[in-house]
Amino acid sequence: MEKLNKIYSLYPTRGLKCDGCNLGEDYYSDGYRCIRYGLFFHKECAKSDQDVCNLYHPQHTLKIKAISIIEDANGECKLCRGNLPKMYYYCSICDFAIDLVCARKVVVLTIDIPSTHEHRLSLVPKMNIFSCHICKLFDDQFPYACDICGLSFHKDCAESTPELNYSCHPKHSLKRLTRVPSYTNGKCCLCKIKLHIVFYHCSI
Template sequence: MTEKKFPFHDHPLAYEKLDRFSCILCKKKGGFGYFCDKCYFWGHKECIKRSLLHPSPCKHSLKIYTLEALGYAGDHCHFCRDYLLDDFFHCLICNINMDLKCLKDPPPSSIYHPKNHMHMLTLLPRVVTFTCNACSVEGKRNPYVCLECNLMFHKDCIYLPRVISINCHDHRISRIFHLGLGDWKCGICRQKISCSHGAFTCLRCPSLAFHLKCAMKDDVWDGKEFEAEPKEELEDELEDDSEKEIEDDSSEEEIEEP
């Protein structure tokens, strides 16, 4: 029987039909697949081709392990954070785990969301500590990185709202990536905001800023996002005011005429 070596398994695998083992990927029994007579690994050919023979999120070959065999890797998937209950997939180079769910539906390797950032953001699939440039909260794995701007984001923070209205301030506020130098304090919790991190600011009240998490609380924000920047709206209002002044001046001139 011909055996074949694959990068995801330590032993050669034989292609044969078996009915007594469940596929390690789809969990169904029976059919043709690859079998290891040393550790009793078995997987359908199509399942292996679909899930294990294409590039992983980290671009390296993943290997299949059990928690007992690779205890140092931790007991969570490094993408969805679910507990690893069965066999899992591990990259020895990046030291990251993936469960079956994330292997079948991996996170995107890059995200382009020009509404919030002008450049392509690239996934860095590593267990690495970073501070998100959007929410200012520390992350511990898999940031999305802008290589041109040297920024890092949680995946969810890429889609944060840009312009919102909150119930504790009269004007709309917009999100920026960093506040700049100053002694900044959140207008809601009154705690310090790092000048190098993201926040919501008010164009009309330049000394006011808000933590993203504070401004987006359920009891502060109604969940609605606005398309227009406050700056654009302010310019429109200034134009309207100018037009009103012109109209008022014209009216006064008409009244003064004999």
């Protein structure tokens, strides 16, 4: 709250989409709204820790940053590649930023039984340029690497299966894809968020 109160005039209320995490379009939550600008922040986002230690950036502590309505974050989250909202965690030494949602995620250090590889995969806790063995894309994120084979994977790719059955689409099995078909709108049919590197699709 300390950082937000320096920028916004907040009062407790309930609201939908949070300007701190960009989530909550479909449900009301307790939080705070700015009298002047109308921005809304979930209670847990407004009361986020001032400093966090994150295994994706172990060399420095990340500090909470809140920006005003007229400022633009001018960047993207280093983990999910989404645009940074009005609150995020930042390391000024390394110009490293992650959004509140990614900062809350549990960091998996090893994938002991990956669906797509026969050996254990370990997180490389620094940004590397690598080619994912599954989707073949070059990226500069945090790969999961096999020490035996020397192969690198995105986490989502390593944990994915070539095909799955899903209750929301019971008629056909879904196939894993890494390229968005041109005839789609490029968004998830359920949450409407832009598709990431690996996703599941029914061509039928």
